[in-house]
Amino acid sequence: MSTGSGADSAPAPTTHDSQTATDSPRKSSMFSSLKVRNYRLFFMGQVVSNTGTWMQRIAQDWLVLSLTGSSAAVGITTALQFLPMLLFGLYGGVLVDRLPKRPTLLCTQSAMALTGLALAALTLTGQVQVWHVYVAAFAMGLATVVDNPARQSFVSEMVGPRQLQNAVSLNSANFQSARLIGPAVAGVMITGVGTGWAFLANGLSFAAPITGLLLMRARELHVVERTPRGKGQLREGLRYVAGRPDLIWPIVLVGFIGTFGFNFPVWLSAYADDVFRAGAGAYSLFNTVMAVGSLVGALLAARRGTARLRVLIAAAAAFGALEIVAALAPQYWLFALLMAPIGVFGLTVNVTANTAVQMATDPAMRGRVMSLFMMVFMGGTPLGAPLVGWVTDTWGARIGFAFGGVISLAAAVTIGLVLGRVGGLRLSVGWHRGHPQVRFVPREGREELAPAA
Secondary structure: OEOOOHHHHOOOOOHHHHHHHHHOOOOOOOOHHHHOHHHHHHHHHHHHHHHHHHHHHHHHHHHHHHHHOOHHHHHHHHHHHHHHHHHHHHHHHHHHHHOOHHHHHHHHHHHHHHHHHHHHHHHHOOOOOHHHHHHHHHHHHHHHHHHHHHHHHHHHHHHOHHHHHHHHHHHHHHHHHHHHHHHHHHHHHHHHOOHHHHHHHHHHHOHHHHHHHHHOOHHHOOOEOOOOOOOOHHHHHHHHHHOOHHHHHHHHHHHHHHHHHOOHHHHHHHHHHHHOOOOHHHHHHHHHHHHHHHHHHHHHHHHHOOOOHHHHHHHHHHHHHHHHHHHOOOOHHHHHHHHHHHHHHHHHHHHHHHHHHHHHOOHHHHHHHHHHHHHHHHHHHHHHHHHHHHHHHHHOHHHHHHHHHHHHHHHHHHHHHHHHHHOOEEEEEEEEOOEEEEEEEEOOOOOOOOOOO
């Protein structure tokens, strides 16, 4: 279905085909996808707008807190921003499969710019009320319902299948870099000139991605044939995923880890205040070290050039195990250092699952599948946070953190065994050159269907 690549025009692959597809690109340079002009324009625009988005997140929370004096009101704002994804995420994927991606992104990015500019106008004129912020957060969430799957799908149209892993990894590196820069700039701006100017900066920042989209060369895109309007397309997408073990199990794994393993605001604040009694500075340090680790993980994934399912399972298992180890860390400095590898493996799980699912999906279904992926990953944290918070409040921060790590590790091991069974593999434990080696090998008498499971 692609005019730019034979790989995209093939029918939906089997488990073996999808593995071949994701394994075909070998290790390449860390920034190889930036050689593609259209993706380079996209990337540069995202550098600016991601920084602005992080600025608005900080300014939005601070504004709500200053207007109400209530942490619960801040939580309501966050919930309203995620609620549209939970309610309408799958329908967003249906729309994305029907619509051309570049014009769709021009609309969603413009809508996001307007929310920032509206908040800036209300704040700078002294008219802002907390319900204005609630409406803006919900509007931003509605735009994200379509923007997220459209951006995920559009990456493959810009770079093609061979550069997809590298481009997805660089997108994550881009986001993590903004996560380091945006809050710092927002803090300076809020202190110096006020929250309204941070909202204005975010609204204006969308000029960069919109300009990049307008400057792209349409003839160089790996255009995918759009799905015609029809009944039952949402159910069709769900049936498609349910019938593909190489899609559903990575999505299930990401769901478990997103729901139970990524509740760091709950844990890190509890460790900073209750365990180490080091205050807000420690909380900031923990988040900064984790963001650095996530950035390193994104760059390593960009260099790796493949999206093997065994890498996904191994990274998820390491992520869960490290959370358990960190939960038991007796010293402040050791806990802080462990945030870096946790960030590395957490980001590796996200990038590898994202790329593996995209590459194994028929291009005509990619919007629906990626909307399900993003809904499970992004929507899981708000659902799991109350449970994890209750465990943390009842039994303490160490038990709460270990609880998330145990579930993440158990999910990785269980789904790894399931994928191995589906692919006709068995677990082999032995020694190789004096080192222990754990890997999946084909069962006797069976063809290996999923060598990377």
